[in-house]
Amino acid sequence: MNRPEKPKEGGIPPGLLAMLILILFPSSALAQTRLFDYVDNHTSIMMLVDPDTGIIMDANKTASAFYGYPQEVLRGMSITRINVLSPEEIRAEMQAAAAQRRNYFVFPHRIADGSIRTVEVYSSPVVAPADGRRILLSIVHDITGKSVPEAEMDAYRVRLNALVETRARELVEARSMNAILAAAAILASLAGVILYFGVRNQRRSEAAIRAALEERNNLFAELQHRVKNSFAAIASLIHIEQSRTREESVRSALGTLGGRVDTLAALYRLMHEGRMDGRVDLPRYLREIVGPLSAAIEGAAPRLEMECGISELAWDAKRASNLGLILNELVTNAYKHSPAGETGSIRVTLERCGPDLRLSVSNPGDPLPTGFEPGTGSGFGLLMVRELVRQFEGSLGFDSSGGRVDFTIRVPA
Structure with missing residues (x-):
């Protein structure tokens, strides 16, 4: 220049x-x-x-x-x-x-x-x-x-020193900021590495959990299959013995026992074919119970009808099996105590009532005796129903007016 x-x-x-x-x-x-x-x-x-x-x-x-x-x-x-x-x-x-x-x-x-x-x-x-x-x-x-005039030298030196100090401070601050930024970059890199290994370990853990769940489900399905086959074998033996006996009381007792076994067999059949979490579709399960019972009394009066006001409700297996046994006992009891030659029907109704589930079995029949209490007689069926309802913390009611006998239970849904 x-x-x-x-x-x-x-x-x-x-x-x-x-x-x-x-x-x-x-x-x-x-x-x-x-x-x-x-x-x-x-x-x-x-x-x-x-x-x-x-x-x-x-x-x-x-x-x-x-x-x-x-x-x-x-x-x-x-x-x-x-x-x-x-x-x-x-x-x-x-x-x-x-x-x-x-x-x-x-x-x-x-x-x-x-x-x-x-x-x-x-x-x-x-x-x-x-x-x-x-x-x-x-x-x-x-x-x-x-040379600078002596009178200006001191002031000029002070100014230069102040300028040097200012520039040095700015440099230190800039270096400090660079150090902070470098540290932040290192921390960000470390965080990325930690996140990578964390995600990888999480994926490995999820894969291990999925494998364990799949193995458990396979074992559970195999167990259900074996139990289902065992119940089917027991039911077959009961029906064989029922067909061989000549005594009516024995045939009736074997028929009742076979119905109970069929109820449990239906539960394990649904569990084997459907969900793997130990839960069953309750309305479908109850229809599976009513179907064989209806076939067993086909040609005899009264006929069996079911009205279900619930499309889908998942229950765990234990509660579903208890409700299935209650339904089996009430339907069997209704069939046994319907008047001979009656042309009416046995009606099964399932519906929601607020937080509860209402199951009703109604059959043609004469008024119940004064002072009647379910489960106090010699039969085992209603006694079992009363005990299962108690386990539900539900209620059991009955009515025998108008030429029909109605048993109604309410249990938490």
Whole structure:
């Protein structure tokens, strides 16, 4: 970059030049225009600066060559882009020059290539032609590598030390921030690694759990299959013995026992064919019970009908088997105690009643004896029904008016 020519030996020193300019061009409304008409091609670095805003209002060609910026760029530039002191220090010095308390300064100035030059500055106030404001005429002399007047040396050294401390603090803060960012990046990487291994271990655990569940379900299905076959074999033996016996009481007892076994066999058949969580569709299970019972009394009166007001309800196997045994006993009991030659029907009804489930079995029949209590007679069927209802914490009711006998139980759904 081209440097301005240094004043020749015997040339006018910058301080004297400033005094001569102010004598030749006094502070008037036209001073600024006349001044830069005269000095634009002068070899000294000259600028006009607004002391209130720090804006460079004008600069001559020598200033443009020294600082490395075109004149049109220098005009309008803040002096803080050139002077490396803090904005507060620069503002204080400009105000001192505007008030004519001081007119000689030594500053570190930054040029366009980023290098720092030591300069002495002579600043004096002149009047701006546009609005009559006082602005500063600054004549700059490059003294980089030269001796600085002793009176300015201490102040200049203090400024440089403060500048070094400020830049060092900024560097430390920048390095601290870089260290923080680096640490954050390392932590993020570690978190990613931990997350990866965590997800991988979780997937392995899930796969192991799925394998264990599949093995358990296979074992459960095999157990259900074996139990179902065992119940089928028991039911077959009971029916064989029932067909062989000639005594009616024995045939009746074997038939009742076979119905109970069929009820449990139906439960395990549904569990084997359906869900693997030990639960069964209750309405379907009860229909599976009613179906064989209806076939057993086919051709005899009364006929068996079922009305189900519930489309689907999943119950665990234990509760479902208990309700199935209750239904089997009530239907068997209804069939046994229906009058001979009756042409009516045995009706089974299943419906919801709020939080409860209501199961009703109704058959044609005469009124029950006064003081009748289910399970107090010699038969085992109603006694078993009463005990199972108690386990449900439900209720058992009956009614024998209107030519029909109704048994109704309510249990929690």
